[in-house]
Amino acid sequence: MTSSAAAGQGATTEGELRPLRFHVPEPKCRPGSAPDLSSIELPTQVLPRPAIDTPRERLHEYAYGLIRVLGDDHRASGDWAPSLDADRLRQGLRSMLLTRLFDQRMLRAQRTGKTSFYMQCTGEEAIAVAQAMALEPNDMCFPSYRQQGLLVARGWSLVDMMCQVYNNSADRMKGRQLPVMYSAKEAGFFSISGNLGTQAIQAVGWAMASAYKGDTRLAATWVGDGTTAEADFHYALTFAAVYRVPVLLNVVNNQWAISSFQGIAGGEATTFAARAIGYGLPGLRVDGNDFLAVYAATRWAIARARAGHGATVLELYTYRAAAHSSSDDPSGYRPDGEAACWPLGDPIERLKQHLIALGEWSEERHAALTDELTEVVKVAGKEAESHGTLGRQTPDPRTMFDDVFKELPEHLLRQREQLGS
Amino acid sequence: MPSMTMIQALNSAMDVMLERDPNVLVFGEDVGYFGGVFRCTAGLQKKHGINRVFDTPIAEGGIVGAAVGMGAYGLRPVVEIQFADYIYPAMDQLTSEAARLRYRSGGEFSAPITVRSPCGGGIYGGQTHSQSPEALFAHVCGLKTVMPSNPYDAKGLLIAAIEDDDPVVFFEPKRLYNGPFDGHHDRPVKPWSGHPLGEVPEGYYRIPLGQAAVLRPGSAVTVLCYGTMVHVALAAVEESGIDAEVIDLRTLVPLDLETIETSVRKTGRCVVVHEATRTGGFGAELSAQVQEACFDYLEAPIERLTGWDTPYPLAHEWHYFPGPARVGAALKRALEY
Numbered sequence: 001m002t003s004s005a006a007a008g009q010g011a012t013t014e015g016e017l018r019p020l021r022f023h024v025p026e027p028k029c030r031p032g033s034a035p036d037l038s039s040i041e042l043p044t045q046v047l048p049r050p051a052i053d054t055p056r057e058r059l060h061e062y063a064y065g066l067i068r069v070l071g072d073d074h075r076a077s078g079d080w081a082p083s084l085d086a087d088r089l090r091q092g093l094r095s096m097l098l099t100r101l102f103d104q105r106m107l108r109a110q111r112t113g114k115t116s117f118y119m120q121c122t123g124e125e126a127i128a129v130a131q132a133m134a135l136e137p138n139d140m141c142f143p144s145y146r147q148q149g150l151l152v153a154r155g156w157s158l159v160d161m162m163c164q165v166y167n168n169s170a171d172r173m174k175g176r177q178l179p180v181m182y183s184a185k186e187a188g189f190f191s192i193s194g195n196l197g198t199q200a201i202q203a204v205g206w207a208m209a210s211a212y213k214g215d216t217r218l219a220a221t222w223v224g225d226g227t228t229a230e231a232d233f234h235y236a237l238t239f240a241a242v243y244r245v246p247v248l249l250n251v252v253n254n255q256w257a258i259s260s261f262q263g264i265a266g267g268e269a270t271t272f273a274a275r276a277i278g279y280g281l282p283g284l285r286v287d288g289n290d291f292l293a294v295y296a297a298t299r300w301a302i303a304r305a306r307a308g309h310g311a312t313v314l315e316l317y318t319y320r321a322a323a324h325s326s327s328d329d330p331s332g333y334r335p336d337g338e339a340a341c342w343p344l345g346d347p348i349e350r351l352k353q354h355l356i357a358l359g360e361w362s363e364e365r366h367a368a369l370t371d372e373l374t375e376v377v378k379v380a381g382k383e384a385e386s387h388g389t390l391g392r393q394t395p396d397p398r399t400m401f402d403d404v405f406k407e408l409p410e411h412l413l414r415q416r417e418q419l420g421s
Numbered sequence: 422m423p424s425m426t427m428i429q430a431l432n433s434a435m436d437v438m439l440e441r442d443p444n445v446l447v448f449g450e451d452v453g454y455f456g457g458v459f460r461c462t463a464g465l466q467k468k469h470g471i472n473r474v475f476d477t478p479i480a481e482g483g484i485v486g487a488a489v490g491m492g493a494y495g496l497r498p499v500v501e502i503q504f505a506d507y508i509y510p511a512m513d514q515l516t517s518e519a520a521r522l523r524y525r526s527g528g529e530f531s532a533p534i535t536v537r538s539p540c541g542g543g544i545y546g547g548q549t550h551s552q553s554p555e556a557l558f559a560h561v562c563g564l565k566t567v568m569p570s571n572p573y574d575a576k577g578l579l580i581a582a583i584e585d586d587d588p589v590v591f592f593e594p595k596r597l598y599n600g601p602f603d604g605h606h607d608r609p610v611k612p613w614s615g616h617p618l619g620e621v622p623e624g625y626y627r628i629p630l631g632q633a634a635v636l637r638p639g640s641a642v643t644v645l646c647y648g649t650m651v652h653v654a655l656a657a658v659e660e661s662g663i664d665a666e667v668i669d670l671r672t673l674v675p676l677d678l679e680t681i682e683t684s685v686r687k688t689g690r691c692v693v694v695h696e697a698t699r700t701g702g703f704g705a706e707l708s709a710q711v712q713e714a715c716f717d718y719l720e721a722p723i724e725r726l727t728g729w730d731t732p733y734p735l736a737h738e739w740h741y742f743p744g745p746a747r748v749g750a751a752l753k754r755a756l757e758y
Contacts, residue, residue, distance in 0.1 A: 024475045030454070097527035116735070127437075134704030167736040175736025178547035193548035196479055197506060231510060259455035261478045333455045390736075397740040404731050411700065415729045418738060 025263035031331055035338035036332040042066060042343060042381035047283035049296070051078045052304040056093065056282045063273040063283035066317060068217045069292035080296040087359040092291055093355065094134060095153040096348045099368060101149070101377045102158060103322075105167055109381070110179075110326045115165050117179045121146045122322030123339060126291040126347035127222075127252055129153040134298035135188075135220060139212075142190045142203035142221035144181050146320075156187045158380035168388030168395075174402070188217075196229030197223050200249065203309075204239045207247035218305055220248035226257025226265045228272055237279040237313065244310035248301050251275075251313065252288065253322035273315035281313055288318030289347040292354070301391035317344070424614040425621040430463045430572035431537070435499060437493050442497060445476045445583060449484055449501030458503055459539055459598060467526050485536060486509035489519050492532040496582055503538035503591060504554045520563030529730045531635045535582045537721040539569070539595040541649050541696055542733050543606065543742055551733035553697035554616075558590045559673045559706065565630055566673040569599065570651035571618035574671055577628030585630060594648040594696075602649060603656035604744035624702035625658070631675035635684070639666035644689040645681060645707050647671065650694045650743065657748035665692075665752060675687040675701055681707075682714045688719040690755045694748055699727040721758035726751040 028322055029036050032327055047065045050058070069081050075351070084092075101196040103120040104342060122126065128149025135141070139151050151161060159171065164182055167175040173183060183191035190206075194201055203221035209219045228251055243376035251272040257263050265272075276283025286297040301312035323330050355361030387393060399410060401416045408416070425433065438445045447462055447469075453476035456463030466474040478485050481502050481738055488498040502508045508515075519532040542551030559566045569575040574595065582589035594600045599609045601618075637655060641664040646654045651669045655658030658665045664685050670677065685691050690710050693704040704725040711723055726743050734741055 010750075022472070024453070026454075026469045026471070051671070100634075174734075176548065176732065176734045178545075178549060195509075226479040229480040229483065229484055231480065240702060257450075257479055258458065259451045260479075264476045265478050301547070327458075343738045391694075394736040397737045400729070400731050400737045400740065412730060419729070 009196055009246030010040055012260050014107070025268045026262065027261040029335045029336070029338070030078065031200065031333065031335055033335055034158050035335040035341045037338065037341050039341060040343055044080050046080065049300065050067055050180055051305055052300060052308060056280060059284075060277055063277055063285060066285050066287055067293050067297050068290050069285040070290045070350055070354055071295060071416075074350070076354065080293060081293055082296045082299060084124050084292070084295065085140070086355065086358060088133070089351065089355055090361070092129055092350050092398075093348065093361075094369065094373070095129040095132075096147065096291070096351065097299070098373045098376065099129065099149040099152045100123045100348060101370070101373050102161070104376050105381055106162070106386040107326060109389070114181050115167070116150070116390055117129055118165065118326045119145050119180045119324070120322040121148055123346060124252060124254055124288065124318050125149050126294050126319065126351070127288050127316045127400050130137055130291050130294035131220065131298045132303060135218065138188050139220060140188050140190060140203070141217040142199040142219060143254070143399040144191060144222045144224060144227070145194065146224070147222050148180065148182070149407070151182060151184060151187055151189055154187045154189075156184055156189070157375065159384045160184070162380060163387055166384060166387070166389045169393045170384070170387035171395060174399050187217040195225040197232035200233050201239060202235035202251075204247050204329055205238050207245045208243060218246050218248065218302060222250045222252055223253070224257060225251060225262045226260060228275060229265050233415070237275065237281060239280040240311035244308070246305035248298065248305065249281075249313045251315045252318060254318050256292060256320045256324070258324045258328060258329070258333065271315060273313055276313035281311055283313040283315065285315045285317055285345055288316035289342075289344040289350060291347055291351045298300045307359070319344070320348075370376070422620040423623055424619050425572045426613045426619070427572045427575050428459060428461050429568070430576040430621045431579055431593065432463060432465065433621065434576040434583070435465060436468070436498070438580060438583045439465065439473060441625065444496045445473070446491065446496055446498045447500075448477050448739065450461060450477055450479055450510065452476060452501050452695050457501060459595065462501065462535070466639065472663070478569055481507055481509075481511040484515040485519065485534070488534040488536070489522065489532045492588075493521075493522065493530045495537070497533050499535045499583055502536060502538040503536040504550050506549045506555050508536075508538055508554065515558070515564065515588070515590070516561045517652065517672045520561050522657045523587070524563060531586060532588045533586045535579070535589045535591055537579070537591045537593060538598075539598075539756070540592040541594040541596050542738050543548060544604065545684045545738065546733070547735035548732040551738065552729070553591055553592070553695065555627050555673060556697060556701060556703040556706070559703055563588070564590070565589040565675065567630060567671065568594065568648040568673065570597060570648055571616070572613055572621050572667050572715070572732065573618045574628055574634070576621055577626050578630065578671060581627040581630050582720065583739040584627065591632070592648065596649050597652070604653035604742065605656065606739055613703055622645055628671070628674045629678055630676055633671055633680040634669045635666060635680065636666065636669050637667040640688060640693060642752055643663055643668060643681070643684040643688045644692050644694060645670060646694040647673065648696065650696055651682075653743065653745055654694055657745040657752060660745060661752055663748040663752050663756060676710070677722040678710060681711060685715040685750070686718045689718050691715075691719070692724040692726060692748075692751050692755050693727045693732035694743060694751070696728050696743060698730050699725065702727055721755050724751045724755045
């Protein structure tokens, strides 16, 4: 039986078959060469804002387009332009700038040994900040480790964030977690796991629970381009589509997953927004460095979810301007100066120029705001440091046995005794 | 003989095997162009080509699943899971697939894959960059589980793992990558250069899987350990002045029971040390096997010294880590029983 099966005739005669191959994607530029992002094609036309009840099969082209509001002239145009007054725009600018200054101080703290680790979100501030402003304050966020802007935009205590980064005696996570893995239930900010993608499907479950209870709170989740390869991301899309879940599924495509460019995550063949299509979800690609576009697209997805049309995948197209983390050195895998070549600019600079173009801002006011916020961060830093820094004024070691379970079981009581005081 | 760090020794093992066997492929997250976040694969892509050493999507289940398919074809993939803490998405591919492929196909298919992964704490990694999950894999029948404690063994064991016809999970204590860390975190870091086990031949050699090494002969008590704890145990023995016999298991499955048995029959006492959590840890298995094989020879209960049954807490990692003081106390308890 085996031999007769093996002797079966194929459709092609053997001589016609050519050796097979596979392909390993490579970025255009590596260290040593000049940065060149000219291959990035930016659509010249922005697709119109569709009605929120547009059937998802009529939205396919949005997965390949790029929603933009701010033009090179720093003016807002098109029907995506949101109606945000100057005060709200200045609020967005303030939160983005505060996020960046916070990052800068905490990176310096890492360099001087006050914390073991830090992760900046430089160049990606518009995403978390605009989305936090588009969401209701109690909508639940399931972020990755680069959405600290959500907390900043929601007015969360910088001191509280810093105490976590310092793993000090006032750290509400009791010194357990890697720096930047915040948890702030009160701010609608879910505990960051640190494992990639695991929380996307949890956001879907959370939103299902909210819907089950007849609650009005949405859930939103963020993963990087690299993380879309994890199975958990695909669980999220499947469940979100099957149950028409009121959840926002954000993919922050910042081009780099540590040293791997987005082609290794599948970005060479298609867009990340287009992942949505196969699952029967709408997918929108958005200029992630355009504060107004991020806000507008997020509002659209929120309105759609609230109207009962289910989840949207937003690909926020941006660039990770800083290193992956304080442990990373990008000069080993990408050309120096690539961030400066990013064709979609810097989100803070673009919103600043927009406000100036509106006659609602100036270089002087911006400099004054920078000084003010630098002082805000400095004051917060001093207060946080008064509660300790890495290895100085840590929480009581005996607390390490708490919260493994709700009640301390017998064997952990015994182990706590063995630890001593 | 050249002196190598454990990183260089592992790199050399893969380099040697890529050179010797065209069926060897190396891949994982950031391992290609960049050479791995710990640099274990540095230079291998440039030397052996992008189709043999390459970056993968961030999908541990995908990495191991692809390796199983390649292994079934006849290749010998060596994959890296960036941190042992990230290995769980690959658990299904390892336990349900790689480990049972030979068995369920009656020997028709197999998965001769090697899964490398840095493990262990002491780098301020918190709960997501510090774990030692070896017991979970040792529990799975059909998987071999290895954990070297020095550059010489790391290279010889990795070559043996790559050549092995069964799936091997190969844990690398990252705290040992650059030196024989003995648990004294407040002292200067010692490098591998100058250490006898940092002397590593450039070419091919193997250390068979399933052979423990007696690193320090002694008569008072047997210490069973592996990975970072080998150096902690050696330090504790030296500092306590106890004439202990220190055995580096090197391979957990298959286990070298003969070496263990010979030693415990001689000393009559046994202390088991690991960094991983206690309950259901590999120490429980060792303790059971020693008890079964050496019951009549034991003069004291077998001591288990392990990490606490909590996730690895960042700020308290040195309270969590079973350092030389705790190991020394366990040795005394075993002796004074």
